[in-house]
Amino acid sequence: MPAEALMALAGAGATALIGAMATDAWQGARGGIVRLFGRDNQGRGAVVAAQLDEDAALVGRADPAEEDHVREDLVPVWRRRLVVLLEEQPEAEEDLRGLVERVRGGLPDERRTWVQHNTARDNGTLFAVQGGSLHYHRAPGDGPSAPPRPERGEPEEGTERA
Template sequence: MEAELAALAASGATTLVGLMATEAWTQVRGRLARFLGRGEDDEVIDAELEESREELIAARRNGDEDGAADVAAEWRIRIRRALRDNPEAEQELRAILDELAPRQAAGPSVAINHNTISGGHYNAPVIMAQWVSDSAPSTAPRGPGTA
């Protein structure tokens, strides 16, 4: 169960920090402050969120990846504590994340594949792809056993 909460906290922190640098931040900051403050320290948490936002923006502007990572780590730890200390917080955070996920800007997606060719000698380029098309209409398969 602890691993699941840690993953949820990491997801929450990633979403929170991702939203800090977007226009949606002003709309979601209050809700996140209420979640983290649990109704007691909302204004204090709101001020801390805004301070973290300023630190994040400055770090990104200056190319300080460690500074940006520190902001995310700080909120990951705080969200994890909130989840550990309050059993109802898990469902509340899941609902917030489900609601906020579509608001995140779609960033570039990168997939890295490592392909290996072995067992032969090739004197020409080798193409490895899931689909290769020359836009020609396809024909019925031909060969032994086909009509």
Template structure:
């Protein structure tokens, strides 16, 4: 299950990456640098350099969508790591997201992804509006179900799938 900090980090990443190469970029970059500076002074110059380099990549390519899709998990991880060390920054990141989304040009507002996550034991479903699903966390290997666990109710383990995928009693396929 995706926790609140991970969802906030991905929303922040989506917003920051969408702002690259737009009129909202300078204020967004400055807000991200201020957020890091207030908590991690040693990281501030590294983050500022990354932001500048990534904005340059988006500006220099013809396929900005592809570059943004590549940068999205990078910034998702960067912000998730930052929030794990500084949970008190969640409010600052939320404010940055709201402010930046209002400043984005119309085309980039449509690019900002709305993430939808639902989960149940041993499963998670992801959906998105106006974008691709990017899953970057792996919380462990799913356990393999035994044939008794996977057999539909009322069917025995002796029943098997036929060549066409239909379940048939063993020996009659």
């Protein structure tokens, strides 16, 4: 599976899993993830079950004003764990896709989508992404504070034409 597709699936899985915590969809989501991780190693499934229970307790104990922040903190952790699972067990891809669809279908409406607000101010540049990675590269000298590059055929500043 290409890296982008792997990250997207793991992100969808993590988002659905964390969205299900403290909802009626939680037990199905939890059981599906434990089965995925425990396919080849039942001990690993038990460890994942304990991690899930601990994280669900964090969400359950969170003040309503902080609950979304707790969930946001947990998504990258579970995305990374799911990436590792898919790298180790590529055959788990279809099972994870099916689990994501079942969990999403059982989520309350307010947990089916995530909203992200981004603001750039004072000549700032904003790059945002949900459930994936963003790679941005700037060449030296590029950007708003860099002097303009000479047009083709013009000598660079400090040099003369021959």
